[in-house]
Amino acid sequence: MTQTLVATRSRRLLRAVAVVSCVPYLALKAAWVAGSRVGIPEGSSLLEHRTSMAVANTLSVVLDSAVIVLALVLTRPWGLRLPAWLPAFPVWVATGLLAPIMTGFPLQLLVKALGGSVNKASDTGREPFLDEWVFGVVYTGFIVQGLALGTLFVLYARDRWGHLWRGRVWELPLGAVGAAQRVTAGAAAVLALLPIALHLLWAFGSAAGLSAGRADDRTSDFYVLEAMTAVFLVAAVAGAWLLAYRSAPSLPVKVPLALTWVGSGVAACWGGWLAFASLPGVDDIADRPTPVMHLAYAGQMIVGILVATLVTHFLAERSAGAVRRPVPVPERSVATTARTPPAEPSTAPADRPA
Numbered sequence: 001m002t003q004t005l006v007a008t009r010s011r012r013l014l015r016a017v018a019v020v021s022c023v024p025y026l027a028l029k030a031a032w033v034a035g036s037r038v039g040i041p042e043g044s045s046l047l048e049h050r051t052s053m054a055v056a057n058t059l060s061v062v063l064d065s066a067v068i069v070l071a072l073v074l075t076r077p078w079g080l081r082l083p084a085w086l087p088a089f090p091v092w093v094a095t096g097l098l099a100p101i102m103t104g105f106p107l108q109l110l111v112k113a114l115g116g117s118v119n120k121a122s123d124t125g126r127e128p129f130l131d132e133w134v135f136g137v138v139y140t141g142f143i144v145q146g147l148a149l150g151t152l153f154v155l156y157a158r159d160r161w162g163h164l165w166r167g168r169v170w171e172l173p174l175g176a177v178g179a180a181q182r183v184t185a186g187a188a189a190v191l192a193l194l195p196i197a198l199h200l201l202w203a204f205g206s207a208a209g210l211s212a213g214r215a216d217d218r219t220s221d222f223y224v225l226e227a228m229t230a231v232f233l234v235a236a237v238a239g240a241w242l243l244a245y246r247s248a249p250s251l252p253v254k255v256p257l258a259l260t261w262v263g264s265g266v267a268a269c270w271g272g273w274l275a276f277a278s279l280p281g282v283d284d285i286a287d288r289p290t291p292v293m294h295l296a297y298a299g300q301m302i303v304g305i306l307v308a309t310l311v312t313h314f315l316a317e318r319s320a321g322a323v324r325r326p327v328p329v330p331e332r333s334v335a336t337t338a339r340t341p342p343a344e345p346s347t348a349p350a351d352r353p354a
Contacts, residue, residue, distance in 0.1 A: 011075045011152060018071040018148035022064050024141045028134070029057045029064070039134040046129065066090060067145060074152040080160055091153045092308070096265025097273070098146035104228045105139045108221045164318050165257050169242065170249035172318075181310050185237075185244035188306040192237045195271075195299040196230050198292065203227035209292030229270065233300055236263025240307045243314055260311045268304025271297050 031038055033054050040046050046053055073079040073087050201208055203226035207215040239259025242248055275297035289297075 011155060014148045014152050015071045015075045018145055018152065019068050021141045021144040021148065022067050024137050025064050026061055028138065029061045033057045033061070039131045041128050041131055044129055067094065067149060070094070070149060071152060074149075074156040079156065084161075087153075087156065091149070092261065092265050093269055094146075094149060095262055096267075096269030096304070098142055098149075099232065099262050099266050100225065100228050100270060101139055101142045102146045104221075104225050105135075105143065107224045107228070111220045111224055161315070161319070164315055165252075165254040167253055168249065169246050169251050169253055169256065172243075172246065172253065181313055182244045184306050184310045185240040188240055188303050188310075189237045191299055191306070192233050192303045195296045195303065196233050198296045199226045199230040199233070203230060209290055209296070211288055211290050211293065214289075214293075229266070229300070232263050232266035233303060234263075235259045236267050236304060236307045239263060240310050244310065257311065257314075260307050264304045264307035264311065266304070267300045268308060271299070271301030271304060275301055 028039060032040070037047070070087065070090055073082065074091075079087060198209060202210065203223050205223070207218075210218075236259065239256040239261075242251065242256035243260065275294065
């Protein structure tokens with residue numbers, strides 16, 4: 001009873017933290033929708049497209065408000081009765097969008113503390129996009145939000161689907177991953193080569209394939225994020241390969257599942273966001289994404305979708321296998337059967353005279 005009470009209080013606390021961490025971002029976005037310019041310096045490109053900025057900020061408010069709904073779903077009893085995809089899909093999207101921020105922002109601060117060569121957009125000679133304090137407030141809120149929501153989802157998933165990631169890779173039934181999933185893992189690995197190579201090139205300072213405007217705006221923050229994008233792509237492909245080909249038999253199943261969950265979410269969601277965000281026309285030709293950039297974004301999005309498809313099939317098959325597992329015969333039924341005398345044969349044995 002005490003352990004259950006402690007767990008309930010912990011989840012309530014995490015839920016409150018997740019909700020409160022949304023407040024700074026929602027307040028800023030609401031202020032910008034209302035026409036405020038707090039945190040936006042003079043000359044920022046955000047002031048050039050007020051209508052599109054209002055629409056984008058309204059959409060951002062809706063998306064971040066979904067975190068509050070998710071926090072309720074993951075902590076209320078009725079949340080366990082929802083269809084599996086209803087909590088899993090938005091949490092997967094949230095994982096994909098928040099993971100690069102949760103890992104990249106602390107690394108960016110570390111690089112800045114170690115004397116990164118270029119740390120601010122203003123150092124490049126261009127007008128800053130937002131005031132520096134905005135990034136600190138918003139990204140800190142995102143990190144707290146991700147930690148609280150991620151912990152809640154792990155607890156929720158353990159209660160509802162914990163049996164699906166027990167054991168080690170070599171214990172997986174053959175039906176959990178078939179030939180189609182092995183082909184999917186191989187295709188994801190091949191398609192990931194180009195975006196991984198491009199992001200690594202950009203992370204190490206190459207401007208090959210970048211637009212002129214993007215190349216001029218590069219900062220140490222840019223290099224860190226490009227490196228993290230490549231790392232998450234590798235994680236997605238590695239996790240899919242481990243599940244499909246059982247390359248590390250003694251590895252716990254939850255390790256490749258975690259790699260594929262986070263890696264596919266980052267690849268699909270950030271790749272999709274960057275791909276679609278770059279589709280509208282840009283006034284300055286120098287700022288327009290190049291075909292190579294489009295190829296990198298589309299490639300990582302496709303890789304993320306392929307890996308997510310493989311994981312979805314794996315979990316569905318393992319869940320179905322658990323349902324199909326034969327149910328032990330109750331002892332009462334066995335005892336009753338033992339006491340029931342066998343029926344007399346309807347015909348006499350061949351060796352008995354008629």
